[in-house]
Amino acid sequence: MTGDETFQRPYGAPIAVALTGASGAQYGVRLIECLVAAGREVYVMISKAAHRVIAVETAFDLPAQPERLAEALSALCRAGPDQIRCFGREDWMAPVASGSGRWRALVVCPCSTGTLSAVACGASNNLIERAADVALKERRPLILVPRESPLSAVHLENMLKLTQMGAVMLPAAPGFYHQPQSVEDMIDFIVARVLNQLGIEQTLMPRWGE
Structure with a gap:
């Protein structure tokens, strides 16, 4: 079982x-922030290419070293003690590297087409790819x-x-029927969809008909 009932941890x-080298790191950072706000423990992995994209596209100061990255994300997302844990590219002792590790789900956000290809063929050349394989x-x-x-x-x-293997493809293609007033509204549209898939309550976007 992988549901919350199997875990005796402060944050469930x-x-x-995982953030990889596609455009749209804002989606991933906002997702981490929302998971923290929902009281979840978050394991974070950021690829080398993603760090380059983050430096170009955003004002986020996210160090590559895992411990410093955890500190930076914890401050940015207002996380509690040990609520965010970060792992390096080849940290094969990380919980996500094994099926016996205690974690519930993996979201690759954004997901580069290179990562997409590697996951589809089971490459497992780095921790992100291995976590997806697991x-x-x-x-x-x-x-x-x-x-x-x-x-x-x-x-x-x-x-x-x-998709045939059981993964969910959720392209970063925000809708406009909610009449977004800012870039943040468009980011929240996608993050809300991810949270819905995870079964985590969210107030970013109303559900259809509500």
């Missing part, structure tokens, strides 16, 4: 969040948030393959 079952083999929720346009046949084939 940990949720793993999620698939253990039948744990795996949510991938690709941000690419246009999509090639290779991208679409990988998405179909992963």
Whole structure:
């Protein structure tokens, strides 16, 4: 079982969040912030390419060293003690590297097409890819948030393959029926969808019909 009832931790079952080298790191950081606000423990992995994108696209100061990264994210997201844990690219002793590790789900947000391809073929060349492989083999929720346009046949084939394996493809394609007034509103549209998939209550976006 991987539900919250199996965990005796202050913040419940940990949720793993990985940011890879696609545009849209804001989605991932906002997701971490919302998970923290919901009282969840969060395991964070940020790829080398993602750090480069973050430096170009955002004003976030996120160090590469895991302990310093955890401190920076904890301050940014107003996390409690040990609520955010960060792991390096080759930290094979991290909980997410094994099916026996205690964690509930993995969200790759944003998910680069390179990561998409690696996960689809089970490459497991780094901790993010291995965590996705573990999620698939253990039948744990795996949510991938690709941000690419246009999509090639290779991208679409990988998405179909992963969907057939049980992963959820949730492209970073915000809607407009809620009449967004800011970039933050558009970010929240996608983050709300991710939280809904995780079964975590959210107030970012009303559910249809409510």
